[in-house]
Structures are given as structure tokens and as C-alpha cells.
Amino acid sequence: MAKVKKQPRPKAETPKGFRDYFGAEVTQRAEMLRTIAGVYHRYGFDALESSAVETVEALGKFLPDVDRPNEGVFAWQEAEDEGKGDWLALRYDMTAPLARVYAQHRNDLPTPYRRYTMGPVWRNEKPGPGRFRQFYQCDADTVGTSSMAADAEICAMLADTLEAVGIARGDYLIRVNNRKVLNGVLEAAGIDGDATRDAVLRTIDKFDKVGEAGVRELLGQGRLDASGAYIDGVGLSPAQAAPVLAFLTSKGAAAGETLANLRAAVGESDFGAEGVAELQAIADLLEAQGYGPDRIVIDPSVVRGLGYYTGPVFEAELTFEILDEKGRTRQFGSVAGGGRYDDLVKRFTGQAVPATGISIGVDRLLAALHAKGRISAEARGPVVVTVMDRDRMADYQAMVAELRLAGLRAEGYLGNPKNFGTPLTYADKRHSPAAVIEGADEKARGVVQIKDLILGAEIAAQATLEEWQENPSQIEVPRAELVARVREIVERGQS
Amino acid sequence: MAKVKKQPRPKAETPKGFRDYFGAEVTQRAEMLRTIAGVYHRYGFDALESSAVETVEALGKFLPDVDRPNEGVFAWQEAEDEGKGDWLALRYDMTAPLARVYAQHRNDLPTPYRRYTMGPVWRNEKPGPGRFRQFYQCDADTVGTSSMAADAEICAMLADTLEAVGIARGDYLIRVNNRKVLNGVLEAAGIDGDATRDAVLRTIDKFDKVGEAGVRELLGQGRLDASGAYIDGVGLSPAQAAPVLAFLTSKGAAAGETLANLRAAVGESDFGAEGVAELQAIADLLEAQGYGPDRIVIDPSVVRGLGYYTGPVFEAELTFEILDEKGRTRQFGSVAGGGRYDDLVKRFTGQAVPATGISIGVDRLLAALHAKGRISAEARGPVVVTVMDRDRMADYQAMVAELRLAGLRAEGYLGNPKNFGTPLTYADKRHSPAAVIEGADEKARGVVQIKDLILGAEIAAQATLEEWQENPSQIEVPRAELVARVREIVERGQS
Numbered sequence: 001m002a003k004v005k006k007q008p009r010p011k012a013e014t015p016k017g018f019r020d021y022f023g024a025e026v027t028q029r030a031e032m033l034r035t036i037a038g039v040y041h042r043y044g045f046d047a048l049e050s051s052a053v054e055t056v057e058a059l060g061k062f063l064p065d066v067d068r069p070n071e072g073v074f075a076w077q078e079a080e081d082e083g084k085g086d087w088l089a090l091r092y093d094m095t096a097p098l099a100r101v102y103a104q105h106r107n108d109l110p111t112p113y114r115r116y117t118m119g120p121v122w123r124n125e126k127p128g129p130g131r132f133r134q135f136y137q138c139d140a141d142t143v144g145t146s147s148m149a150a151d152a153e154i155c156a157m158l159a160d161t162l163e164a165v166g167i168a169r170g171d172y173l174i175r176v177n178n179r180k181v182l183n184g185v186l187e188a189a190g191i192d193g194d195a196t197r198d199a200v201l202r203t204i205d206k207f208d209k210v211g212e213a214g215v216r217e218l219l220g221q222g223r224l225d226a227s228g229a230y231i232d233g234v235g236l237s238p239a240q241a242a243p244v245l246a247f248l249t250s251k252g253a254a255a256g257e258t259l260a261n262l263r264a265a266v267g268e269s270d271f272g273a274e275g276v277a278e279l280q281a282i283a284d285l286l287e288a289q290g291y292g293p294d295r296i297v298i299d300p301s302v303v304r305g306l307g308y309y310t311g312p313v314f315e316a317e318l319t320f321e322i323l324d325e326k327g328r329t330r331q332f333g334s335v336a337g338g339g340r341y342d343d344l345v346k347r348f349t350g351q352a353v354p355a356t357g358i359s360i361g362v363d364r365l366l367a368a369l370h371a372k373g374r375i376s377a378e379a380r381g382p383v384v385v386t387v388m389d390r391d392r393m394a395d396y397q398a399m400v401a402e403l404r405l406a407g408l409r410a411e412g413y414l415g416n417p418k419n420f421g422t423p424l425t426y427a428d429k430r431h432s433p434a435a436v437i438e439g440a441d442e443k444a445r446g447v448v449q450i451k452d453l454i455l456g457a458e459i460a461a462q463a464t465l466e467e468w469q470e471n472p473s474q475i476e477v478p479r480a481e482l483v484a485r486v487r488e489i490v491e492r493g494q495s
Numbered sequence: 496m497a498k499v500k501k502q503p504r505p506k507a508e509t510p511k512g513f514r515d516y517f518g519a520e521v522t523q524r525a526e527m528l529r530t531i532a533g534v535y536h537r538y539g540f541d542a543l544e545s546s547a548v549e550t551v552e553a554l555g556k557f558l559p560d561v562d563r564p565n566e567g568v569f570a571w572q573e574a575e576d577e578g579k580g581d582w583l584a585l586r587y588d589m590t591a592p593l594a595r596v597y598a599q600h601r602n603d604l605p606t607p608y609r610r611y612t613m614g615p616v617w618r619n620e621k622p623g624p625g626r627f628r629q630f631y632q633c634d635a636d637t638v639g640t641s642s643m644a645a646d647a648e649i650c651a652m653l654a655d656t657l658e659a660v661g662i663a664r665g666d667y668l669i670r671v672n673n674r675k676v677l678n679g680v681l682e683a684a685g686i687d688g689d690a691t692r693d694a695v696l697r698t699i700d701k702f703d704k705v706g707e708a709g710v711r712e713l714l715g716q717g718r719l720d721a722s723g724a725y726i727d728g729v730g731l732s733p734a735q736a737a738p739v740l741a742f743l744t745s746k747g748a749a750a751g752e753t754l755a756n757l758r759a760a761v762g763e764s765d766f767g768a769e770g771v772a773e774l775q776a777i778a779d780l781l782e783a784q785g786y787g788p789d790r791i792v793i794d795p796s797v798v799r800g801l802g803y804y805t806g807p808v809f810e811a812e813l814t815f816e817i818l819d820e821k822g823r824t825r826q827f828g829s830v831a832g833g834g835r836y837d838d839l840v841k842r843f844t845g846q847a848v849p850a851t852g853i854s855i856g857v858d859r860l861l862a863a864l865h866a867k868g869r870i871s872a873e874a875r876g877p878v879v880v881t882v883m884d885r886d887r888m889a890d891y892q893a894m895v896a897e898l899r900l901a902g903l904r905a906e907g908y909l910g911n912p913k914n915f916g917t918p919l920t921y922a923d924k925r926h927s928p929a930a931v932i933e934g935a936d937e938k939a940r941g942v943v944q945i946k947d948l949i950l951g952a953e954i955a956a957q958a959t960l961e962e963w964q965e966n967p968s969q970i971e972v973p974r975a976e977l978v979a980r981v982r983e984i985v986e987r988g989q990s
Binding site: 014051110133134153288350401416 | 504505506507508509510511513514515516517518519520521522525529532536537538539541542543544545546547548549550552553555569570571573574581583585595596598599600605606607609615617619628629637639640642644645647648651655779780782783784785840842843844845876877888889890892893895896899902903904905906907909910911921924925
């Protein structure tokens with residue numbers, strides 16, 4: 001007789017590049033998003049939650065940054081209409097959906113439209129260590145105004161947000177640059193032709209890595225890199241390279257000095273002068289609002305995003321040092337970026353609408369707070385009421401209800417208590433602050449035992465055997481004092 | 496010369512069956528989810544956010560309810576491996592992912608594992624009015640215990656949750672039934688064979704609609720329905736139908752009476768007796784915790800979900816009346832449901848793991864609070880500082896910064912003020928409580944004008960022309976009093 005072929009069991013795994021988040025990972029992120037939303041709200045921004053699924057047509061074919069692959073979305077075709085259904089896709093960022101939302105609802109939305117949004121986005125990219133295909137974005141944008149006051153406001157809001165979530169003043173810096181200044185510099189250098197322009201932009205992007213001397217070589221004839229390979233240069237003359245280098249190194253001690261250097265770097269370029277004037281306007285507005293250079297600075301060495309944005313560009317960096325995987329100290333680095341982009345909805349309506357905004361890397365920011373010890377990885381578990389006598393479950397659950405009613409996190413142990421140790425092992429696994437025990441003897445005497453598990457763990461780690469046997473982490477209290485005494489232990493554990 | 500063919504513009508629309516959520520829709524839901532999470536946390540439940548994307552293999556081929564189509568997910572194939580990539584899909588509920596998570600992480604998770612989760616799910620179904628293909632679910636489940644204390648706890652938690660979000664005691668009722676009792680009744684009625692069984696289950700499902708007499712006819716020979724069509728019956732004898740009808744109508748004035756009626760209905764069935772004992776245990780536990788029949792009742796007429804769950808079944812109904820679209824009063828109805836299901840992870844591990852849980856319909860619950868007037872549809876907008884002189888933008892933004900620093904929601908008007916009316920129209924659209932005006936004259940005199948827009952709207956609606964012209968809704972105050980006077984207006988508007 002032929003054997004019946006067994007259906008193979010499905011694998012219990014997330015798809016490659018996806019992960020689950022547990023306990024404190026979820027609640028700490030939720031708490032951070034709530035804090036950020038509070039600041040955004042105070043700044044007059046309104047919440048938006050657009051659908052996670054968009055038509056591929058509305059998303060456009062390309063991801064916004066030149067760095068990213070041209071494909072990279074999760075997409076599928078609607079089954080309807082005999083294979084002629086719309087192609088749908090998961091959003092890959094919050095900006096493309098904002099463009100669609102603004103174009104769709106523009107008659108109902110106020111102008112300017114300040115909106116914030118927070119939620120997951122999806123990228124169909126090759127996953128890697130720490131690189132996931134679903135992650136959170138938290139964006140704020142102002143649509144429909146070309147006023148630099150909108151850009152300055154975004155920078156001020158970003159500073160307030162970082163402080164609100166727990167990054168101390170002095171531990172972050174928001175740096176501001178402007179694409180128009182760069183364009184002016186390119187004009188002053190007499191660089192035209194898209195190919196040369198792109199090559200110069202790519203070289204500028206390497207400033208952080210290779211420094212002034214390296215960029216000078218790469219803008220000229222080329223450079224021998226650290227590995228010994230020769231990298232061809234862009235082929236600019238030293239005279240052409242000079243404004244570019246002046247731009248990259250124009251940061252002075254104060255905004256006035258930086259702006260004067262930039263004015264020199266853009267030479268006769270009208271476009272460049274416009275960019276410098278924009279930076280001046282932002283600096284003036286921020287000064288009037290009390291945001292000094294300890295929080296927000298004009299910094300022409302900010303190059304990230306310069307290829308994508310069309311005016312001011314912002315970047316928030318955390319300036320404290322952490323240890324990397326190899327034990328070397330390095331600056332924590334960027335946690336947010338943004339800038340001004342024109343033509344937000346032009347694809348849809350034919351009409352150019354200016355916009356400016358910021359995107360916060362929520363998971364990076366959480367990692368920073370962990371690195372600074374501002375939030376702990378482990379959340380405190382519930383008080384566990386052990387079950388000594390299964391027939392008296394109702395009594396135990398009544399104790400649990402009493403504790404909960406008093407606002408304490410509590411639960412009865414609902415596992416199968418083969419022996420007394422099981423519920424205590426469980427309480428350990430949950431990082432419970434306390435366990436409550438009421439056996440037949442305690443019941444008869446009108447008392448309960450309370451084990452202080454935090455103190456117990458400390459004693460276990462430090463105490464001698466004798467001290468351990470005295471067991472001061474367990475107390476016997478009258479049943480009527482249950483809630484009050486448990487509260488003392490829980491509150492002591494929180495402090 | 497041939498004309499250059501223009502690329503057609505993309506349509507600015509969500510895909511069919513999807514929608515966007517704006518302002519208060521987003522923040523009110525977030526606030527509700529936060530409140531619910533607070534209750535769940537207090538009960539010892541831990542947060543989980545599983546990935547939105549699962550392998551089709553892990554989700555399984557079928558949606559959980561028999562009512563739903565067998566297909567119905569948004570799925571696509573990974574591009575890798577020459578067309579042999581995994582099929583991935585968006586989760587259609589939170590239970591299938593819980594099974595995968597528990598199977599994947601069972602060695603690291605505590606047992607029992609109490610978890611809650613909240614977020615969007617996606618259904619590839621035909622959209623209709625009020626029926627969307629992306630919506631929120633908010634679930635809590637206890638995995639790994641067969642104790643009825645877990646089921647009772649879920650019911651108590653649901654009651655606490657409804658009260659925490661603003662449903663008053665007396666405005667809701669949680670009803671509890673048990674699948675095993677039904678199975679016992681079918682056994683007592685001598686019904687076997689899957690086809691007959693399924694037909695009886697379908698008939699029971701119609702109890703709410705056709706009542707006892709209707710079910711009696713449908714269990715027997717059949718019934719002429721309201722439209723005049725004859726519906727064939729299941730063909731049971733009156734003796735066979737009797738236990739089913741006794742089951743459906745067994746609800747008494749108190750739990751004891753109901754349970755006695757059920758004991759009679761299940762006759763000699765051991766399975767039925769087990770179900771009645773489970774209901775008895777739940778009733779006893781809830782009584783000990785102080786959850787009386789004004790909040791949670793044993794009610795055998797709960798039939799929804801009986802086909803899917805394997806033990807206790809819960810349903811939360813809001814009992815107050817609302818007007819439907821046609822102006823008729825009806826009970827608001829169900830906002831949450833759940834129950835006990837075995838074999839949660841058996842598909843993955845071969846091992847049966849019992850679980851019990853609840854799912855809250857967050858959007859239904861929000862609709863209920865709107866219907867009761869507990870939350871208002873319009874959120875208050877920011878205080879708007881108007882821009883009278885564009886060269887003095889820094890002054891205006893400094894005022895805004897002062898208001899924000901004082902915790903007031905505020906913004907400068909950043910639109911293009913062609914005339915004075917524009918920023919006030921904007922403030923109206925934002926439902927702003929106040930507008931601040933400082934022209935050259937006010938600046939010279941060291942004062943500002945504050946328009947109370949809430950009072951202004953009231954006056955505009957009620958006042959005579961003369962009263963309107965006196966314009967008491969606008970006050971002039973010293974610049975130094977700006978924050979204090981604006982705060983008064985904002986706080987008056989909130990009360």
C-alpha cells in the first residue's frame with residue numbers, strides 16, 4: 001500500500017528582511033511617536049494617515065533619491081478586468097503619498113497645508129544586517145508656501161522634537177545648507193553639461209570621506225585612493241575647482257561669516273545670490289526665535305540630499321560619541337534630514353506647488369536613546385499572583401482584580417503549576433517586580449506572602465548564603481495590606 | 496512635423512477601497528489605541544508588532560471565518576530565483592501572524608504568553624460603502640493555557656477597556672457563550688454528519704433575524720420568508736429540534752438559571768456538560784472579581800463565531816440606540832468579539848497550543864463615541880499670527896515661538912496675503928480659536944489685536960448688525976500680555 005504523502009509543515013518565519021517587534025520595542029516607539037506628534041501638533045501641523053497601498057501610477061516609477069534603485073517597491077496587479085487591473089504597490093516613503101493626497105484633496109485642504117505622518121514604509125531591496133524591508137518613517141511637511149519662514153520653522157520644530165524625546169541640548173546639531181548656493185557655485189565655476197555637473201555632485205558627496213585635499217584632486221586630474229586604485233578626476237581646472245572648494249569650506253565661526261564666504265563663492269551668479277539670501281533669511285528668523293548656533297547652524301559642508309532637494313537642505317546630527325561594533329568611538333551621526341522640493345504635485349495637476357519638510361529616522365533615534373541610557377531595553381513585567389490551590393482560582397483572580405483596580409500591572413499565573421517553582425520562573429522571565437503567594441496556611445491566618453523579586457535578584461547576586469537564607473526579600477503582610485505593600489515594592493523598583 | 500505625444504498625467508486617487516485619514520480621525524484613533532493599550536498593559540499583556548508582510552505559506556490558504564472568501568489577500572511573488580521566489584502577502588488579520596510568531600519565538604516567549612497588537616490589516620475583497628480594504632484591528636490573546644481564568648480575564652479586560660475609552664457602564668454588555676455547549680446540544684439532538692451539522696449551524700446563525708418560531712420552521716420542514724420565497728428546512732424531527740431551540744432560548748434572569756437550562760439542553764452529552772462547566776467557571780471567576788450581569792452575562796443566543804471558535808465565545812455589544820441611515824432607531828450593536836481556539840500553532844509545530852482572545856473593532860468603537868457625542872469630529876486648530884508686513888516676518892515668528900513655548904498650538908500665516916482677509920479665511924478653515932494681528936500702528940503703540948474667532952463665530956451667527964459692528968470679539972492688549980490673553984481665549988474655547 002502506498003504511503004500517504006504528508007503535507008509539509010509551513011516554516012514559522014518572517015519573510016526575508018522583515019522582523020517582529022516585542023514589548024518595550026513597541027511601546028517605546030509608540031511613546032516616542034506620541035511625543036513627536038505632540039510637538040508637531042503644537043507647531044500647527046495636522047495628522048495625516050494615507051493608505052499604505054497606492055497605485056503604481058500615483059507613486060511614480062522612481063524612488064526619490066538618486067542613490068536608490070529605480071525599482072524597489074512591492075507591487076502586484078489587481079485581478080479584475082482580465083489582467084487589465086491597476087498595478088498597486090506598498091508606499092516606499094511618505095512624500096510620494098503626500099503628493100497624491102495633496103493633489104486629490106487640494107480643494108478641501110488649507111493652504112499652506114502643514115501635515116505630519118508616521119507609519120511603516122516598505123522597500124523591496126536586498127535585506128542586510130540591520131537593514132529591513134519594512135521600517136518606520138515620521139515626516140512633517142509644509143505644502144504650498146515658498147516662504148523661508150516655513151523652512152526655519154521646520155528646523156526649530158526639529159530642535160524642539162529632539163529635546164522633547166530626550167536628546168539634551170548640546171548633544172545634537174541641526175545643519176542647514178542650500179542647493180541654490182551649490183548651483184550658484186557651479187555657475188561661478190563655469191560648469192555646464194549634465195555629465196560634468198553630476199560628476200561634480202558625486203565628488204562633493206565624498207567630501208565627508210576624503211576631505212578638502214581629496215576633493216581637490218578628484219575635481220582635477222584624479223586621485224590614488226587608500227586601496228592603491230587610481231580614481232579618475234572630473235578634469236576641472238584649478239580655477240574652476242576653486243569656487244567648489246570655497247563653498248565646501250566656507251563655514252565660519254558665526255552665521256554672518258559663513259554667509260559672507262558663501263557670497264564670495266557664488267561670485268556673480270544670481271541663482272547663487274538667491275540661495276545665500278535664503279540662508280540669510282532662515283538664520284535671521286531662527287535668531288529672532290531664540291534658536292542659536294548651539295542648536296541650528298548654516299553649514300555648507302552638508303551635502304546629503306543636495307542632489308534631490310531644490311532649496312534649503314536640513315540635517316540633524318547627534319554629536320555625542322558611541323562605540324561602534326569594533327569598539328571604536330565615533331559620532332552617533334544623522335537621525336533626521338529634509339529640505340525644500342518644488343513641483344510636489346506637478347505630475348498630477350500640471351501646477352507647481354512648493355513644499356519643504358523633514359523625515360525623522362525613528363529607529364535611529366530610539367537606538368541613540370538606548371546608547372545614552374535614556375531608555376532601558378527591559379520593561380518591568382506584571383506583579384504575578386501565584387496559584388497554590390487551583391480550586392481557589394476565583395480568590396486569586398479577585399486579588400489580581402484588586403491590584404489592577406489600584407492601577408498596578410498584575411496577573412494571575414495561568415500556566416500549569418507542576419511545582420511551586422514554575423510561576424516564579426515565569427515571573428522572572430517577565431521581569432516581574434513582585435510575586436504574591438497565598439497558600440492554605442496563609443489563607444487561614446489572613447495573610448499573604450509577597451516576594452520582592454527586584455530586591456531578591458540583587459541579594460542573590462551579592463549576598464552570602466546566610467544572608468540569602470534569611471530571605472529578607474520575602475515579607476508576610478495582612479491580606480488587607482496587599483495592595484499598599486505591593487505598591488511600595490513596585491514604586492521602589494521604578495526609582 | 497509630428498506632434499510630441501504628451502505623457503498622460505497620473506490620477507490623484509487612492510486605489511479602490513482605500514482611503515486617507517485626516518487630522519482628528521488620526522489623533523482620536525491614536526488616543527483610543529493608547530487608552531486600550533494602557534488597559535491591556537495593566538492586565539499583564541505585552542505589546543507585539545509583527546511584520547505586515549507574511550509568506551503566503553505561513554498565513555495559510557484560508558481566511559479564518561467561514562463567512563469570508565477563501566481567497567482575499569493581497570499577494571505577490573518575490574522576484575528572486577527565476578520565478579521561484581516565495582509568495583508574500585499582506586496580513587488579513589492578527590491571529591494568523593500570532594500563530595507564526597508564537598511558533599517562531601516559542602522558546603523565548605513566556606508561557607502563558609499574553610500579547611496585544613494593534614495595526615492595519617488588508618483584505619482583497621470587493622469594496623463597498625463604508626467597507627474598506629485596509630482597516631485597523633486591535634487584538635489581545637492569551638496563548639498556552641486552557642484555564643478558564645484566561646477567558647474570564649479577557650471578558651473583564653474588555654469591560655474595563657470599553658469604560659476606559661468612554662462607554663459608560665450600562666451602555667454595553669459582554670455576552671458569553673460556548674461552542675462545546677452547542678456541540679453537546681447537537682449530540683443530544685442526535686445530529687451527526689457534517690452536512691446536517693453545517694445546515695443546523697447556518698440556521699442557528701439566523702436566530703437573531705427570524706427568532707424562535709423561524710428557527711423552529713427552518714430546522715424542520717422549511718419556511719416561507721418575508722419575500723414570499725420558500726426556504727427549505729434542515730428536516731429535523733420536532734424531538735431533534737427541541738434541544739437546539741432549548742439551547743437558543745435558555746437565557747434566564749441570572750447566570751444560575753441560564754446554566755441550569757443549558758444543563759437540561761445538553762442532556763447526557765459529556766461534551767455539552769464540559770461546556771456548561773466552562774461557562775460556570777467563567778461566571779464564578781467574574782463574580783469573584785466583581786463583574787456582575789450588568790456588564791458580562793452568559794447568553795446562549797450569541798451565535799456569531801460559534802462555527803469558528805472551539806470553546807467560550809465572547810461578544811461585546813453597545814446597547815444604546817442610534818438612528819440608522821433611514822432615520823430608524825436601532826441598537827448600535829457589536830464592537831468586539833472573540834473566543835477560544837485550539838491548535839493555534841499546530842500547523843507549524845505539530846503541537847496543539849490552546850489560546851483565547853478578543854478583537855476590538857476600533858473604527859466601530861470610534862463611530863459609537865461620535866454617535867454618543869463623546870468626541871467631536873472637529874479638532875481645534877492653531878492660533879494664527881497674521882503677517883501684516885512681510886519684512887517683519889521675524890517679529891511674527893518670534894510671537895509664534897513665544898506662544899508655542901507656553902504650550903499653545905500656534906503658527907504664523909505663511910501663505911501669500913494678497914489682502915487682509917486671506918489669513919482670517921485660513922484661520923477659519925483651520926478652526927483656529929484666535930488670530931493675532933500686529934500692524935505698523937500696533938507695533939508703534941506696543942500693542943497687539945487678538946480676534947476671538949470662537950466668540951466671533953457665535954456673534955456672527957446670533958448678533959444684530961449693530962452688535963456685530965461693535966465687534967467685542969476683538970480686543971487690543973499690550974504686547975507683553977499676548978501669551979496670557981491668548982491662553983484665556985483658547986481655554987474658554989475648550990470649556
